[in-house]
Amino acid sequence: MRVPEAGPPRRNAQATTVALDAEFPQELPREPITQPEALPRERRGARRLAAGERWIARVLRTGAITSGCMFVTSLALEALPRDESVHVAIDLLRKGAASMLLVTPVARLAMAGTLLGLRGEWRYAAIAAGVIGLLALAVGAGFQA
């Protein structure tokens, strides 16, 4: 293949194209420029954040579905004839479901803080730790946040 402006460079000018004897190899443009592990730091961080967000969504969904199933089971047990063991089972299921539901947002907060901390965004990790600390203080003191 002959490229129009090929040939020796003119004086004080740099050649921008060169003469080539053959066609470009087809696989050349498809070759990766860098190795996958040598991705830019930002892109790696974005990938990690996206994976972390998926985990946060999973934690929230698992908490909601598990507690929902426990509440549904407790409602189904109410249809059974009342005796001591059924009553205890209903009580345990409801307490477990309520605890699960209350822990889930706090776990999400801790995960978000950890995730952003791992990305090097320490300010947000510190904010998440601060929120959890203040909530613990508020609950301990009996305030309604």
Place this chain on the structure above:
Amino acid sequence: MTVLLLMAAGVLAGGLGALLGIGGGIVLVPVLVLGFGIPLEQAVPASLMCVVANSCAAAASYVENKLSDLRLGLTLELATVMGAIFGGLVAAFVAEAMVAVVFGLFTLFVSLQMLLMRRPVQEPATAANYVPGNYPLGISGSFVAGGLSALLGVGGGPLKVPLMTYGMRVPFKVASATSNLMVGVTGAASVAAYAWRGQLNLGLVAPLVVGVLAGASVGSKLMLKTPTAVLKKLFAAVLLIVAGQMLWKGGEGLWPSVWK
């Protein structure tokens, strides 16, 4: 039959709460007190539990669709919790009725502005395409929202969504999804405080939470498809109800002293 009706109330509150980022307590408390004759001391913690359930179910979908802004949520959450603690500390020195009237007038103003605004603003659809501005206003507004939640027992959603949308230039859907994420944490702390004092009726909570979870999962899917203009109008209508509740609450406390 009562269990089914409670579930239906939960579905309604969950759907509306997930769509608008307000938690759903605003709908649930009047329904429980006026519709089912449940005392307010039991209705408030039960509705807060539903707010937590709503937040967990809806926020999962919003985080997955990159609609919730985690950084903004964390920042405003800190201010909200600080405001709530401050509100709890000064509650004994502040006239609740007066705060309710001021909050009622503010929500009335915001809702009328949203209802009457004719020019729609073009908004980006996801949390990736914008940068929130005016953080000082957002943080101070969240502090006030936290204080109001402690003083009046209202969730921060009705205040935080307009604050983020109009004060910080956050797209409405992102503001709603981020508010949904935040109300879960503050709601969980409030419920824990009620449970600590033995005021949480789990027999009442069970059917409500089941309904709310179903409603929230439907609402979170609907929100992605509903046009922003429709959501804004719906939000304004709910704000009008909140304003009415707050003005009524404040009026009940203020009118006797005005007459005297």
